[in-house]
Amino acid sequence: MTENRKLLGKLIVIATVMFGFAYALNPFYRQICEALGLNVLTQKDGVVAYDKNTQVDTSRTVTIEFDGNAQGPWRFRPTQASMTVHPGELNTVMYEVVNTQKRAMNAQAIPSYAPQNATPYFMKVECFCFQQQTLKASEARQMPVVFYIDPKLPREVKTITLSYTFFEIGGGLVKSAAVQ
Known part of the structure; x- marks a missing residue:
């Protein structure tokens, strides 16, 4: 019985030391990161200062x-005609689609860019065009495109047109199980 109590005492001491070490690790880690300039959020005059995103070309x-074309029984359009952006800056535009049919339909959007030499510099982070869309009968939906323009875009390119063609896939009725 006394051996069990000794073992329990040792385990309590070990657990207490481990807790103390873990508790002290957080401020120690913060000081190391601050000294090395890693992942630093420092307070200056009561304001949290964040490192500036150096990937954005504000010069x-x-x-x-934005353009939208529909091949089939859709209403498809961007919610805004254009926007002015800085290369490297993250932006979002919404496209709206309405299924005008009394049946569910599968569809896909295919992008195109003008001028063509801008295509490799138009970087989409999120896009409805990445996957097939299923719209219920008479369903309306707003779908985002999150993008940025690579700062390596040639300086002579001042305007880029992003155009989507939205068209039906399969042409048949969507099974009711897929709609529900």
């Missing part, structure tokens, strides 16, 4: 024009 702007 120039590019106008992005």
Whole structure:
């Protein structure tokens, strides 16, 4: 019985030391990161200072024009005609689609860019065009495109047009199980 109590005492001491070490590790880690300049959020005059995103080229702007075309029984359009962006800056535009049919339909959007030499510099982070869309009968939906323009875009490119063609896939009725 006394051996069990000794073992329990040792385990309590070990657990207490481990807790103390873990508790002290957080401020120690913060000081190391601050000294090395890693992942630092420092307070200056009561304001939290964040490192500036150096990937954004604020010295120039590019106008992005948006276009939507529908092949089939859809209403499809961007919610805004254009926006002015800085290369490297994250932006979002919404496209709206309405299924005008009394049946569910599968569809896909295919993008195109003008001028064509801008295509490799138009970087989409999130897009409805990445996957097939299923819309219920008479369903309306707003779908985002989150993108940025690579700062390596040639300086002579001042305007890029992003155009989507939205079309039905399969042409038949969608099974009711997929709609529900």
